[in-house]
Amino acid sequence: MTCRQIGDSFSGWKGAAYLAALFVFLCSSAWAQDDDIQLALPDSDFAVSGRFLGFDGQFIRVETPAGEVTLAYDSLTCVGAACPDANFVPIVRFSGSQRIGQLIMPPLIEAYARDVGATVAIARRIDGVVTFQLHSVDSGKGLMQIVVRSTTSADGFADLVASEADIVMSAREVTAAELALAREAGLGQLDRQGRSRIIALDALVPVVSPETGLAQISLENVSRIFAGEVTNWADIGGSDAAIALHLLPDWLGQMQGFQARVLAPAGRTVSPDVQRHATPEGLAAALMNDPRGFGVLPFGALGDTQPMRLVGSCGIGVAARLMTLKTEDYPLTMPLFLYLPARRLHPEVDAFLGWLRRPSAQLVIRRAGFVDQTAIAIPVAQQGDRFAQAITAAGAEVPLAELQRMVRILGPQVRLSTTFRFEVGSTRLDAQSRSNVLQLARDIRDGRHDGYVLMLVGFSDGRGPANANRDLSSARAQAVRRAVIAALEPGLPPQVSLETEAFGEALPMACDDTLWGQQTNRRVELWVADRR
Structure with a gap:
């Protein structure tokens, strides 16, 4: 023909x-x-x-x-045997991060089955690939098969491009090379809003043996130590002892993220002298037996090790805690992603993905040892350290009147843990903030903020004139407001007010002498007050 x-x-x-x-x-x-x-x-x-x-x-x-x-x-x-028919059961294939595939997906699938009135059974378990079958309790009809391949973040993207997976589980952001391959394969732009979802938050925490006696460290020194430039604890204020380095395997997404965020900005790579451990439990045990040891562990796998607070040269520091991860104030917060190609999914699969944002799913994530996406209220009474820090750090360009204005406006309100930040050197919201925009828009649409005034409050780093910084922080707050309204259809409901305010450099969360400190300070916070 x-x-x-x-x-x-x-x-x-x-x-x-x-x-x-x-x-x-x-x-x-x-x-x-x-x-x-x-x-x-x-x-x-x-x-x-x-x-x-x-x-x-x-x-x-x-x-x-x-x-x-x-x-x-x-x-x-x-x-053909694969032809869909009246009894067709949709199949969705997840591939990628072991941490997501083994610790998060199984309890989520079980909880989803309970919520929708289904039973769940493991049909197959072969070489790291687990197939879950969901059947309706009432009719016995098959609802869906969920295939989870626990491998690496890189393998997950490779499987997606090869049409061997439908959704990627990733412990890091997609790389430029992976974005290009996905575009060439007709899968769309994976870093666009809606193409990625944050399923949970994790973090990497510098840890030592309790015998070391050190409780804090700068991110710069973390980088220098793991690059092999600092080899003795005495060089950073500890005892005279050689530092023994411990890390997880370099093929893990979180370790790739550690290299990209901690060492690469200074042109460093991990020292060849590092000892690698197959599991977080193995790394934690090695540190407990090595008083000279220094390692990095996921937030939910610290064991009995001594987590170290990250501190800047100006004395402002932050520890890895539930709240600092939710607000992204902790610089080594690592979102865990699901990446979806630009294609239609079966309604049953869409329903499962939508359920992942519901409170019952967030509870499962917390119980699995990760940080969920539910916003937490932070009253002003619990922020005394922050405001005291603002007064201490205030220079000549942040007068008392400006601090009083900030306290007067924010004092009657409650801060939510939802925070927005921008990519380095860009006006584009970072991955976690893009997810926060969608979640806030969804909460507004669902009526969770009816009768309230939501205030997006912009802050900046302390570089440059204070007046210019206040203008920049105001522009960022307005940019977030536009993003939230754009995500709302048909628009902002009349029962919710969404306002902006800005205080520039008046409330620093980190020192401005490092890139991560500047990024931490350039933020937009969400505050809420009852307008009735």
């Missing part, structure tokens, strides 16, 4: 969307030999053979020698 004959055969078809994809396919010289399924259009010469990729209840995706095609299924006949 020639391309001209193919073109003639399109006449009278319903669904012009077929035309481009089918023309490319049928005019290709390549043709699959060992096919999973064969699709045909009744009373037509049209036929497609290829590997079944997915079905969303309306459209079927098939990998052909000419590329992936998506077709409306109800007008086609299908031959």
Whole structure:
């Protein structure tokens, strides 16, 4: 059949969307030999053979020698064991981070099944791949299969590009190279809003043996130590003893994030003298037996080690705690991501992903030892240290009148842990903040803030003139407001007020002599007050 004959055969078809994809396919010289399924259009010469990729209840995706095609299924006949039928059970395949796949996904799947009235059973467990089957309690009908492959974040992105996974579990942000590969594969821009979701928050914490006697360290010294530039505890105020380095495997997403965020900005790499441990438990045990040891552990796996507070040269410091992770004030906060390609998902899969934001899912995440996305109220009475720090750090350009204005405006309100920050050197919100925008918009839409005044309060670092910093912090607060309103459809409801205010450099959370300190101080906080 020639391309001209193919073109003639399109006449009278319903669904012009077929035309481009089918023309490319049928005019290709390549043709699959060992096919999973064969699709045909009744009373037509049209036929497609290829590997079944997915079905969303309306459209079927098939990998052909000419590329992936998506077709409306109800007008086609299908031959092959993988063909969807009336009893078709949607399958969603997760691949990536072991930490997500082994510690978070199983309890989430079990809790979701309970919430929707389903049973869940493990159908298969092979080489790190676990298949969960969900069936309705009432009808016994299969609802969904969830396949979880626990490997690495990098493997998860590779599986997505190879059509071996539908959703990536990642303990770090997608890299530029992975973004490019996903675009080339027709998966969309994975770092766009809506393409990634933060499933939980974790953090990396510098830790030592309790015998070391050290309780705080600068992020710069963490970088210098792991690069092998500082080799003795005496060089940073400890006893005269060689430092023994301990880390988790370098292929883990969190370790890749550690390299990117702590060492790479200074052009450093991890010393070859570091001892690697297969598990956090093994690393923690090694540190307990090594009073000279220094390591980095996930927030939920500190064991009996001594976590170290991160401190700057000006004396302002922050420890890894639930609240500092939620506010992203702790600089080594590591969001755990789900990355989704730009394609339709089956309604059952969409329902599961939507449920992940519900309170019952957030409870599961907390019980698994991670930090959830639920906003926490922080009354002014619990922020005495912050305001005392503001008074201590205030220079000549932050007069008493400005501090009094800040206390007068914020005093009657309650701060929520939701905080917004921007990417380094950019006006674009960072990954956690983009997720926070969507969550705040959802909460407003669901009526959780009805009758309240929400105030987005901008702050800046202390570099440059105070008046200019106040203007910059105001612009950031307004940018967040625009982002929230853009995420609301059809717009801000009348029962909620969303205002902005700015105080520039008046309330520092970190020292300004480091990049991470500047990023910590450049933020927009969310405050709330009853307007009735």
